[in-house]
Amino acid sequence: MPLNPIFNKLLETDFDSMYSLSIEQFREYYEKSWDDFKGDVxxxxxxxxxxxxxxxxxxxxxxxxxxxxxxHPAFIxxxxxxxxxxxxxVYDSICRKITNKVNCTVVSIDYGLSPEHKFPDPGEECYSVIKWVYDxxxxLNIQPDKIAVGGDSVxxxxxxxxxxxxxxxxxxSITYHVLINxxxxxLGITKPLSRVENAKGYRLETHAIEGWYVPKYLNDLSEAKNPLASPLLAESFKDLPDACIITCEYDPLRDEGEHYAKNLSEAGADVCLKRYDGIIHGFFNMQRTVEEARDALDLVCTKLNEALH
Structure with a gap:
């Protein structure tokens, strides 16, 4: 379907010019850029x-x-x-809503950012937090056998x-996981068609993913073949937890998300996959302005309730 016109003004922004900023300037812009979109506290x-x-x-x-x-059960x-x-x-309002709607403890992680903290350190750091919650x-008044994990984008x-x-x-053990956009x-080794179809013009662009973001995360581009960097390249998808996977039509990452959902499902996991048509990457945190964002959050909470209670 056509792009939702609610994004027209946002997409007038010259995002390419942002890459000439210093990392610190770009980080400051990024934090402030969500102020008009994210939900109420x-x-x-x-x-x-x-x-x-x-x-x-x-x-x-x-x-x-x-x-x-x-x-209570926990959601990381x-x-x-x-x-x-x-x-x-940035995601404070979302964590609060999940806490209330799922009646669970939510633990949000401020992991180390790249390029200061490169692969595999952020993943190891997040793993350590989950183990700390479990231990x-x-x-923490948490049920150790009812721990779910989820995240948006990376x-x-x-x-x-x-x-x-x-x-x-x-x-x-992880009971359930939530994977959004x-x-x-x-590096698109599996040749996702959406990286071509949605390469430019929808906020997150393929050239920025592969030429700017990923090289700052990896020590060497060969690490992109490691399944802990690119989970779609795992040898096996067996014995992974059930999942809620959300994609959107105008996202260069759409097809790899749907490919991952297919692999999980074929390996025996119960997978809820939903694509939001007419929508761009990053919509999930646009709770104040985008109806589909609120619907996606409701879906996430529904699936977490089913899995954790």
């Missing part, structure tokens, strides 16, 4: 900022507790931002990586 039970020692560094996390008493949130941008603040479940990439790590290392194949 709502009350939850408590919000606690902590810093925990992980495998790679001292990692800031934010713990959202529901208003109800007792022991990994933010998007091309490995280079983003923070807990400290009693203190937050989904890191989510898919940690589910594979958890499967191999067997230190804890996710990059599963960093």
């Amino acid at each position: 709502i009350d939850v039970g408590t919000v606690i900022n902590r810093t925990i020692k992980t495998a790679k560094r001292d990692t800031p996390i934010r713990i959202y507790n529901p208003k109800t008493k007792g022991i 949130w990994i933010h998007g931002g091309g490995f280079i941008f983003g923070s807990m603040e 400290n479940a009693a203190e 937050g989904g990439t890191l989510t898919a990586a940690v589910t594979q790590m958890a499967r191999e290392r067997k230190e804890f 996710t990059m599963f194949d960093l």
